[in-house]
Amino acid sequence: MQPGAPLGWGNVIYHGGDIRLNARNVEQSFDVTRFNRAAAEQLGSNLRAFPSQFSTLRQDGVNNMDFSSIKNNAIGERINLQFRCEFFNFMNHASFNPPTVNPTSGAFGTITSQANLSRSTQLPLRLVW
Numbered sequence: 001m002q003p004g005a006p007l008g009w010g011n012v013i014y015h016g017g018d019i020r021l022n023a024r025n026v027e028q029s030f031d032v033t034r035f036n037r038a039a040a041e042q043l044g045s046n047l048r049a050f051p052s053q054f055s056t057l058r059q060d061g062v063n064n065m066d067f068s069s070i071k072n073n074a075i076g077e078r079i080n081l082q083f084r085c086e087f088f089n090f091m092n093h094a095s096f097n098p099p100t101v102n103p104t105s106g107a108f109g110t111i112t113s114q115a116n117l118s119r120s121t122q123l124p125l126r127l128v129w
Helices: none
Strands: 067-074 080-088 120-122 125-128
Touching: none
Parallel strands: none
Antiparallel strands: 067 080, 080 120, 080 125
């Protein structure tokens, strides 16, 4: 497990107030009404007052657990057949990419993709001599 990276904000016009970030809400990760979304009113260059990152506003963290079970079967004195059962993302926990932070985007404040893969299983055999 590890926390997510801080969200990187571009040159946005922020009206103030609580952003109320929920990094697991794919429909609305934060309050988009706190920002000016009009494309014609965005600033090209200015003195920046809104920080580019906040330590408390982070994307979804990694919560991944892998699991494996191994059984060794002796075939002879020096030959061993190993059966393995391996699960990747065993709990099938979704980790999301950061939300869109471009205020002129139609997807502003939404999460559009998943950062990890769903659970996968493999059952290998290994002959050791």
